[in-house]
Amino acid sequence: MATVVELNPTSEKSEFVLGTAVNKTPPRKVLSLCSMRYGIAFIAHFCNFTLIAQNSIISITMVAMVNNTNHLPHLNSSAGLNGDQHEASKHLSIKAPVYNWSPQTQGIIFSSVQYGMMLMQGPGGYLAGKIGTKKVVGIALLGSSLLTLCIPLAASLGLAFLLAARAAQGLTQGTGYGGQFALWQRWAPPNERSRLCTIAMSGMTLGIFTVLLVGGIISEALGWPFVFYIFGGIGVLSCLLWFILVYDDPVSHPWISDPEKEYILSSLNQQFSIEEQPLPIKAMLKSLPLWSMCLCSITHQWLVNTFIIYTPTYISSVFKVNIRDNGFLSSLPFFAAWVFGILGGQLADFLLNKNFRLITVRKIITILGNIPPAALIVALPYVQSSYITTIIFLTLSCALCSLCQAGVYINALDIAPRYASLLMGTSRGFAHSSAVLVPVVAGFFLNQDSEFGWRNFFFVLFAINLLGLIIYLVFGKADIQEWARERKLTRL
Template sequence: MENFNTINTVNETKNHSFYLRQRYVLAVLGFFGFFNASCLRNNVNVATLAMVNASEHNNTETKGSFNWDSSQQGLFLGSYFYGYAASNVPSGWLANKYGFHKMFTISMLASAILTLITPLATTQGLYLAVACRALTGFAQAAIYPAMNYAWAKWAPPLEISVLNSISLSGMGFGLTLVNPLVGVISDALGWDAAFYVTGSMALVWLVFFFIFTSDAPSNNRWISKKERRYIEKSIENRENKTHDEFQGPQKTTSIPWKAMLASKCSWALFIAHSADAWFQYTFAALMPTYMAEMYNFDTTQSGLLMILPFLMQFLVSLPASCITDMLRKKRRITTTQIRKINTFLALSVPALCLSLAGYVGRDHRAVIALFTCGYAFTGLTFPGYLSCPLDIAPRHSGILFAISNTIANLVGFLGPFSAGYIITDYKSLLQWQILFWASFGISIAGAITFVTFGSGVEQNWAKKQNCKKRKQSTKSEVENRSNLL
């Protein structure tokens, strides 16, 4: 049972402010890292429209030079996720072995270079372009696990929600800006410039990230002694670790695979993450189609509509995270309780608003309001289940998140895929209602599972000292038996 003394941290002396607190420098650079990752991931969504000569397949005239049919376009657009889904767990293991800084740097460097050469690869053939995109996804799979390992060493226990949310919210902010950004660039300079600009942006950011960040406070050249002592003492008090365990990558830490995969709170995380992915993938893929078919929105109107929900998610995530950590610091609520509340609201409210949108008639403004307000609640996922790996297994948070992200992405793909079987007539409101309620059911199932089995307490299997004690206990038992014999 968790109580308010579970996380015993140290108060940072108020009259000694750090000029630039390096944990927040890391959070801001992480934000722009995820922003760039989002741009590299999603730049093809709009760029493909300028690349493909649609007049070969319909009556629409475009300036694209590639005669790809719908299946070829789908292959190109989806190829990123083939590599991404395949490499999450290996990337998490590598981040655990070699440290977050090295893996994050290599991941973003590789994906930026692959983005820069994508236009050249595309001119050589579709399958070379697909290979570039798949390798980009393969490279980027490391960033989420790596950032989890970063916060395991950098985040004081009662600041996890805020720091983690600042960095992760960069992905949603990227989704807000990348489509209009790529649209403007493609119109002004051509589709290939969209890849050159987004790839170059990532390289510029990478210079700052490489210089100003490090694996741990102990090997950061910019950190003050007071901040380093505060971070290390806070984490030491929680985990009862010695000072030498803050010196760098955890190269010798074994991963308790069996205990991790047998843990109820691990599966509560996996299920909540999967339910959220199902909803968000379905929403992002099908809402423009819904507005086009049911309310006659054109492409520009649908694109602008999709900016609002992601912007609201970003605007909600940071205040919600600050409130979460404030309540934890003041001991008004336990970590487990607030993680469950945030996750339940983040999964249930957006799905409910989506379902209600199918019953408002021809009032498109009401639909937009429901979509936007509902999706804003997904910002609570950051101080909700997305922060749980750092609560329940800080030492193994990267690999735990990698497993969760793999399962969630595989399940998330099924959302838009299943819609093809539910909706056979895009003008049928009844079929859309069925899809919306199916998504609601999955989201509620995920929310209830997390509320029932989720946790914000570090688990016994995740504590290194427990592993040592078990080994020592086993050794003592063997010696005692030998003496008896």
């Protein structure tokens, strides 16, 4: 007769963790930025830097890729186009081809990469749990890099080839993003999860900052195809770093110290037995905390993807600046977001050490990452007459937005650490549905009304963001759910 016995981590003196016997004595804390787990976080940081840079290159190069004569009137900016900008446009067109893409066509191009991102993050997390993060993410990073190198050729062959290349790139990038979450099931002690995860995920904002900052300069100096060539080459080289230095867990890492290994394994609050257990799919589908986490991720990503996709376009339409200056101005918000993202993880762990409840910390951080940024975005059309105020609002909004990295986005590690890689990947996959919808909705508003299009689009953004936040505040939890607890099958 088979029975199910729930494992109680506090009632046993020892048990197997990742296949290794660990004494259940209070762990000696090994905290150092030179430790191996922080090294893994910084390598994941660089991996995310590379993937998001390759994903968002087209956000800045689009300014140079389109025929400005046909494109700018849709954004109500042709009236301010001066002689210097015409000369810059001619200069760019000599170095690289330009295309007659309407705002709606550009929206389709922007969103084409997001379908694969949406579909593959959940499976990527599942695969990483089965065959290892090292293989899954490494192969995905290599595939994305090779496809990035092919984007200029695909664009020259036609719109259909470009969309196909971007879609395939999305599949690889989605696998890479989803696959990395399995690392933190095995590498992150509970009291360091916020900072380790935010160090890794903040690589995304640094990647966007970098590609926007240098993308305009490269486009102006060498032509927009070289932005793809340079970041594609960086990605190929980063694969070597990943395959050499990253291991799936502390047990298999050849260079980790014994004290750090013991500390990590002893600190994990969710133990992993050798025996495989079936996924509690029905219980997951009925879980309101899980659904609230997914929905809040979707609505917050609507805000994030608005920044990623439309910051250069908004600055171009309002201030009529050249691509080099556009790249500099567009990058400032993401540098601030990179700093705030890392600080957000430190803030979350600080509050936890001050005995704040875990769910309180997650919700406070999530509120700060939603309401103020969305309100600042709504205010943009009303302050666009002031150059400095607009840039300050954009920068503050984007910076505060990144705080959610230590909030709702890592909530799966709290409610179901055993299935965290699958659930974090799946929730981020759902969230990327917003990246598909944002360009479509924005293209609709900007085509319908060039004067009030931005204002209407920003009001829709605020309403969507507020809805997801309310759902998370009502139903969000941070304790391990019953369906996610460790159970062991025994025979009587």
